[in-house]
Amino acid sequence: MIEAKLKIATCSLAGCFGCHMSLLDLDERLFDLTERMELDRSPLTDIKELGECDVGLIEGGVCNAENVHVLMEFRARCKILVAIGACALNGGIPAMRNQFDLKECLEESYVRGIGLVNAQIPNDPEIPLLLNKVHPLHEVVKIDYFLPGCPPSADTIWTFINELLSGQPIALSYTQIHYD
Amino acid sequence: MSEELGFTLDGRRIPFQDGQTVMAAALAAGVYIPHLCFNPDFAPHGSCRVCLVKVNGRFQASCTTPAASGLTVQSETEELRNIRRGILQMLFVEGNHVCPACEKSGACQLQAVAYYVGMLNPHFSHFYPRRPVDASHAEAVIDFNRCILCELCVRASRDVDGKNIFAVQGRGIQAHLVVNTPSGKLGATHFSIHDKAAQVCPTGAILTKHQGYNVPIGQRLYDRKPINVVGDVAQLPESKGGRRHD
Known part of the structure; x- marks a missing residue:
């Protein structure tokens, strides 16, 4: 009997794609992984529509309306949702803007920035509206697993995915858990 | 007997x-x-x-x-470990502890204890308080975002240095660390990086300037071994990656 491959989706919200780079750092282990899983929507596949998935890996926090939409869609379609990296867990570097009013942040960049011509805050309707504050994922939807790190190392991700796929309790070693 | x-x-x-x-x-x-x-x-x-x-x-x-x-x-015990993890999670969400942006990361007691109690996430909703950074002193900087109100700097400055530079003001959620000068600025005090108060902070709230990344991330005190093996950063000499002056 051929076992159906597990479907995994990934996305980067208010992140820097560093966690996805860490995922690619799995190197040759990716071949092994593709034997056991199939990528659905992900920056690595360019599939636009999220299908029904077993696991969703999410990098980055929630900083705008589109992030909220994508995150809720992932929650609705993924059986297991995993927050990966510092930004997904606590907002991370993008959440440092929470120290300021949104207006202050935008004005600092787009009005008072150096060398601006026709300085104005962008208001194209295609640009998702920013939230007043950046939030970690667990403040918006239920998250099943958390992988800290900025980014979590490829070894951490490898251990996690392997133990998840084999139905084992997730046991990360001391050096596989770090917040930086 | x-x-x-x-x-x-x-x-x-x-x-x-x-x-x-x-x-x-x-x-x-x-x-x-x-x-x-x-x-x-x-x-x-x-x-x-x-x-x-x-x-x-x-x-x-x-x-x-x-x-x-x-x-x-x-x-x-599992029970105590769960309670301790909850306390750490509350400390983390109450301040702004952005480990990737903190030069204390890797040699931070708060972080190391969080690792020790198995904290994988903040669990609670973040407060994201707005707190200042004081870089007015020539040799040291205070980032109030990272203060956990342990009062070690207060005790060290009062009891060892004899300078009484720090205090905690306010109550409950209003409690916060203050610098004991009219301007509230560290630069207006006689604080020195050789003070005991400069060596005891368990977080990255009080930092010595100009040496943040002398030791690379990955080679720091708690990067390879846990705090129960390594010991407290404040108790270890600088030559061993700690904060205590040799």
Whole structure:
């Protein structure tokens, strides 16, 4: 009997794609992984529509309306949702803007920035509206697993995915858990 | 009576001398109980509650509980580990602890204790408080975002340095660290990086300038080994990656 491959989706919200780079750092282990899983929507596949998935890996926090939409869609379609990296867990570097009013942040960049011509805050309707504050994922939807790190190392991700796929309790070693 | 005084900690007999606390006796016996506001150089403060243990079935802070013969103390139990993890999570969401952007990361006691108690996420909703950074001093910087109100700098400056530079003002959620000058700026004080107060912060709240990344991330105090093996950053000399002046 051929076992159906597990479907995994990934996305980067208010992140820097560093966690996805860490995922690619799995190197040759990716071949092994593709034997056991199939990528659905992900920056690595360019599939636009999220299908029904077993696991969703999410990098980055929630900083705008589109992030909220994508995150809720992932929650609705993924059986297991995993927050990966510092930004997904606590907002991370993008959440440092929470120290300021949104207006202050935008004005600092787009009005008072150096060398601006026709300085104005962008208001194209295609640009998702920013939230007043950046939030970690667990403040918006239920998250099943958390992988800290900025980014979590490829070894951490490898251990996690392997133990998840084999139905084992997730046991990360001391050096596989770090917040930086 | 020549019999040695002792109590039981997680089934192990811990000898103690009269006047010692449970924490001090455990430390002397080489048994780690996680802690943040406790530092053996100072009178116990009992404020962070991370060193919570069960003494004869009751929850007590081990740093303020006097050792006594016949006590049965539990420390490394699932129940206590869960409570300690909750305390760490509350400390993290109450301030702004952005480890990737903090030069103390990797040699930070708050972070190391969070690793020790198995904190994988903040669990609670973040407060994202707005707190200032004071870089007015030539040699040191205070980032109030990272202060956990352990009062170690307050105690060190008052009791060892004799300068009384720091204090905690306000109550409850309003409590915050202040610098004891009219301007509230560290630059207006006689604070020196050679002060004891500069060596005791368990977080990245008080930092020495111009040396943030002398030791690369990955080679820092708690990067390879946990705090129960390595010891407190404030107790280790600078030559070994700690903050204590050699």
